[in-house]
Amino acid sequence: MNDKLDLQSKDITSLNIEKIATLFPNCVTETAEGKKIDFDLLKQELSTEIVEGNKERYRLEWPGKREAIVTANIPTTKTLRPVREDSVDFDTTENIYIEGDNLEVLKLLQESYLNKIKMIYIDPPYNTGKDFVYKDNFAKDGDEELIESGQKDEYNQRLVANPETSGRYHSDWLSMMYPRLKLARNLLTEDGVIFISIDDNEVHNLRKICDEIFGEGNFVANIIWKKRGGPPNDKILGTIHDYIIAIAKDTSKVKLYKKERSQEQLNRYSNPDNHPKGEWAADNLMANVKGGRFVKSLHFGIKNPQTGEIHYPGVDGNWRYNQGKIEELLKNDEIYFGKDGNGRPKLKRFLAEVSIGVPYPSIWDDVPHNNSASKEIEKLLGNLSYFETPKPSGLINDIIRLGSNSNDIILDFFSGSATTAHAVMQLNAEDGGNRKYIMVQLPEANDEKSEAFKAGYKNICEIGKERIRRAAKKIKESLNQDSQDKKDKQDLSSGDKNPNNQENQANPGSDIDLGFRVYRLDSSNMQDVYYKPQDYNQLQLDLFADNVKEDRTAEDLVTQVMLDWGLPLSLPIERKTILAKEVYAVAGDSLYCCFDDGIDEDFAKAIAQEKPLRIVFRDKGFKDDTAKENVKQLLKQLLGVSENEMKDRMKVI
Incomplete structure (x- = not known):
């Protein structure tokens, strides 16, 4: 009051x-x-x-739209820094978890993941009047820069409240979503698709900006998800659903997958007559039950071979097949005349001949409700009471099945509690797939009075990372138990008690990637003079003899080089020692980085024997200016490349 x-x-x-x-x-x-x-x-x-x-004119306008378009186009000097201590199996995993503002991160991923992401799922703020939205302002002072680089205040000033009473209630939400969707589209494969969870508050505006960014013809579906069961408790009209908008990068190329048949659907198939083709179900033999286009050649009588009765499709109807095909079906006992043999003819649809799955419907009322998501988090992490509307992994599981194959990359840049990562791992465990995920989440600070903060989680990212760790542990335990149960059954059936039996000892979960690399958004590894030399005089430049910031490691530099050169962050990175110098080899011989001092001709000869495709040195690392030029010329000669090729293969930072 x-x-x-x-x-x-x-x-x-x-x-x-x-x-x-x-x-x-x-x-x-x-x-x-x-x-x-x-x-x-x-x-x-x-x-x-x-x-x-x-x-x-027919278009969606709002105050700030032009700025939102420009926002997506402004380059960033930020970078990502690896965080080994928070990662699991850093050297071997292909999964990525990134802490930072998703707009900046999406810009950084443009080269490395251009046209490489098969499926994107996001659950952005719904703009209910209680949500926070990102405040994208690129005219920042130094204090704001510290906040956004993660060096101050855990980013908590990055989000601003957006109440319904705001004069820019819809506009601020649209300005937040537009540049992020624009950048996300670039990352999708040509057959890729994005799924966006939303509710009634902004579903209309979301459709409009997606039509503008992706093209109206690339709309796939508006899936209705029944998010809760039981009677609704709303005062006016009970809302028990949310929407999941599906947009393709190109509907002529998009590849979606079918839903596995449920046990109920499979139970419809049986083989009461011991047909050699196996289980079947009676299906309609009519092409048009009522009205429709009349085809004279498909209008004829079908004779019941048992009773001699002749059946016609009706005055306005047609059979599905021509007379020759029908005679072939009769000969092969593939037409059904009812249990007593006196019914109208129907087609025997054999399970072995139907497609593996069925198309997903546009109404999803058979997947978990949102209350199961809260229970899921509580089971893994305890009662944090932090996420108001988490999504159940079972829902995301179905979205992943619909939108991706077993070897695809899935991106979620509003990661929240990391449900998508959980779902990817669980699905891989179920079908032996090798899907990879990239999670992006702003490390929004938890309220000090919240249960999450009291439990030791200072920000949302800490919750998400811990959930992935615990979910992975649970999945691994389940896989090990399944493996043990299978081994016990084999032992009982075969009497084989040999503990060294390799077939029985095999662990199906051993090949599933349950780790993740953590990267954190930060300011560039380079001193400001690297980007803005015009702002400094010669006396000041002497202070920057080394253009790399003092607190940055060689691994930090390797990551920035990978992003600049458009290499995926999941590539294996091996440390080598060549002539007592530390060398990072990325994806075998794809990229060699050495940031040690004293680079000279002898080192050039040694590293040339590795035949790297690309090489990066630190500008300060050469023994002297003469050595720098000699190394370049020597590598050009030893690698057998032209002057122009050498410019592309050797870089300095």
Whole structure:
């Protein structure tokens, strides 16, 4: 309760706007200054003739749209730094977890993952009036830069509240989503698809910006997910569903997969007559039951071989097949005339001949509800009471099955509690797949009064990473138990008690990637002079004899080089020692990095024997300027490449 006096007069303009909004809600719009009246539209509402005004066009507009477009195009100097201590199996895993602002991260991934992500799933803020949205402002001062680089205040100033009373309620949400979706589209494979969870508040606007970014013709479906069971408790109309918008990068190329048949569907198939083709189910033999196009050649009588009765499809109907095909089906006993043999003819649809799965429906009422998601997190981490609307891994599991194959990369840049990572690992465990995930999450600080903070989780990323660790442990234990149960059954059936029997000892979970590499968004590894030399005079430049920041490691530099050169972050990185110098070999001979001092001709000869495709040195690392040029010329000669090729193969930072 606010018990303080306003000590100011009433805002008459706001009161009048509210009155006009009551009569003409379509004339109230959002502007950069808040809610305003569109006077051209108001004039039109009060006139029976067309009022001249701004030229009409079919598109979605909001204050800040142009800035949102520019925001996606502005390059970033940020980088990612590896965090080994938070990672699991860093050297061998292909899964990635990134802490940082997803807009900056998406920009950094543009080269390394261009056209490489098969499926994206995101669960962004729904804009319910209680959500926070990202505040994208690139005119930052030094203090803001520290916040966004993770060096201060755990990013908690990166998110701002967006109440329904805000004059830019929809506009701020749209400005947040637009550049992120624009960048995300670039990462999708040509047959890729993005799934976006949303509710009634912004589903209409989401469709419109997706139509603009992806093209209206690339809309796939608006899936309705029944998110809770039982009677609704809403005051007006019970809302028990959310939406999942599916958009393809290119509908002519998109590849989606079918849903596995349920046991109930499989139970419809049987083989009561011991047909050699196996189990079957009766299916309609008619092409058009009512009305439709009449085809004379498909309109004929089918004779029951047992009773001699002749069946016709009806006046306006057709059989599905021509007479020759029907005779072939009769000969092979593939037409069914009912249990007593006196019914109308139907087709025997054999299970062995139908496709493996069935198309997913647009209404999902057979997947877990959101309350199961809370229980899932509670079972793994305890009652954190942090996530209000987490998604169940069973739901994400179905989305992954629909949108990706067993070797694809799945991206989620609103990772939250890392449900998507959990679902990827679980699905791989179930079908032996090798899907990889990339999770991106802003390390939003947890309230110090929250259960999560009291449990030791300072920010959302700490919750997400711990969930992945515990889910992986649980999955591994389950796989080991399944393996042991299978071994015990084999021992009982064969009497083989030999513990060295390799077939029985095999662990099906041993090949599943349950680790993840952690990277953290930070400011560039390079001193500012590296990007803005014009801002410094010669005396100041002497202070930057080394253009790499003092707190940065060789692994930090390797990561930045990988991003600059467009190499995936999941590639294996091997440490080697060549002539007492530390060398990082990325993906075999794809990239060699050495940032030690004293690089000279002898080292060039030694590293040339490795035949690397690309080599990176530190500018300060050469013995002297002469050595730098000699190393370049020597490598060019030893690797047998031209001057132009050498420019592409050897770089310095």
